[in-house]
Amino acid sequence: MGMVFTLYGAAGxxxxxxxxxxxxxxxxxRVVEAPTWEGEAERDKVAAVNPMRQVPALVTPGxxxxxxxxxxxxxxxDSHPQARLxxxxxxxxxxxxxxxxxxxxxxxYSMFWVRDEPARxxxxxLEAQTEIQRRTIDRIADCWRMMDAQVxxxxxxxxxxxxxxxxxxxxxxxxxPQRRRFYAEAPRMAEVVRRVDALPALQAFWSExxxxxxxxxx
Ligand SMILES: N[C@@H](CCC(=O)N[C@@H](CS)C(=O)NCC(=O)O)C(=O)O
Numbered sequence: 001m002g003m004v005f006t007l008y009g010a011a012g013x014x015x016x017x018x019x020x021x022x023x024x025x026x027x028x029x030r031v032v033e034a035p036t037w038e039g040e041a042e043r044d045k046v047a048a049v050n051p052m053r054q055v056p057a058l059v060t061p062g063x064x065x066x067x068x069x070x071x072x073x074x075x076x077x078d079s080h081p082q083a084r085l086x087x088x089x090x091x092x093x094x095x096x097x098x099x100x101x102x103x104x105x106x107x108x109y110s111m112f113w114v115r116d117e118p119a120r121x122x123x124x125x126l127e128a129q130t131e132i133q134r135r136t137i138d139r140i141a142d143c144w145r146m147m148d149a150q151v152x153x154x155x156x157x158x159x160x161x162x163x164x165x166x167x168x169x170x171x172x173x174x175x176x177p178q179r180r181r182f183y184a185e186a187p188r189m190a191e192v193v194r195r196v197d198a199l200p201a202l203q204a205f206w207s208e209x210x211x212x213x214x215x216x217x218x
Contacts, residue, residue: 003028003061004027004028004029004030004061005022005027005028005029005030005058005059005060005061006029006030006031006032006058006059007019007022007029007030007031007032007056007057007058007059008031008032008034008045008046008049008050008055008056008057008058008059009031009032009033009034009055009056010033010034010035010036010042010055011033011035011208011209011210012174012209012210013035013036013037013055013056014055014056014069014109014171014172015031015055015056015069016171016209016210017069017073017164017167017168017170017171018056018058018069018072018073018076019031019205019209020167020171020202020205020209021073021076021077021085021164021167022076023202023205024083024085024201024202025076025077025080025083025085026083027076027080032045032046034046034055036053036054036055037112037116037117049065049067050065050067052067054067054113056069056072058072058076068105069104069105069109069168070101070102070104070105070168073101073164073167073168074086074098074101074164076164077163077164084161085162085163085164085167086163086164087158087163093158093159096151096158097158097163097165100147100151100157100165100169101164101165101168103143103147104168104169104172107143108140108143108144108172109172111136111139111140112175112176114132114136115132115133115136115137115176118132118133137176137177140175140176140177141177141181141182141185142185144173144182144185144186144189145185145186147186147189148185148186148187148188148189151188151189153188153189153191153192155192155195156192156195156196157169157189157192162196162199166192166193166196167196169189169192169193169196170192170193170196170197171210173186173189173193174210174216177218178216178217178218179193179216179217179218180217180218181218183217197212
């Protein structure tokens with residue numbers, strides 16, 4: 001049993017909001033780097049802790065394994081209430097928090113299994129692969145637009161206080177179709193993610209784990 005959290009993850013991946021959360025709550029952790037989208041060898045690194053061979057996967061100091069980005073984020077935030085990164089059970093924001101924390105993996109993140117390697121669904125049919133990549137871009141953009149129309153952000157997505165939902169959206173909105181399209185589809189959330197990008201407490205972290213490199217907005 002290790003004394004710290006072990007996180008299977010990769011720069012720029014769904015482990016990034018989890019890593020940001022671990023930093024903000026002041027928990028030590030080590031990362032087993034596994035950019036799973038690069039191929040079988042990287043996916044195999046994760047197989048022992050997650051048969052889905054996906055990151056993020058968190059191993060707690062007690063040896064418990066938690067997969068699924070939203071579950072990890074909610075569990076970490078709820079179990080460190082002093083960090084104020086999730087609304088408490090009786091907080092009026094709780095229902096919307098759970099709603100959008102579920103929406104991201106169900107409707108948006110799931111598209112990346114489909115589009116990262118469309119051959120898993122359509123074999124070597126190149127025309128079908130291209131069509132899947134084209135249509136999933138629009139589906140992701142549509143989902144961001146629908147979410148934007150139904151949230152009522154303040155400084156952050158649920159109001160004046162940041163939660164793990166903000167970290168999750170700030171990261172996922174940088175994936176395909178990237179931020180330029182996201183800003184156009186989701187103008188209200190655009191202001192929030194820019195605020196999260198600029199948080200002084202996370203500047204060193206972003207540079208290390210999801211740098212704002214030339215052309216990063218797409
Ligand atoms: N439902 C999972 C999805 C995780 C996921 O798709 N992770 C990507 C990396 S960002 C991955 O490991 N992809 C490799 C694959 O699915 O084969 C979650 O929310 O954690």
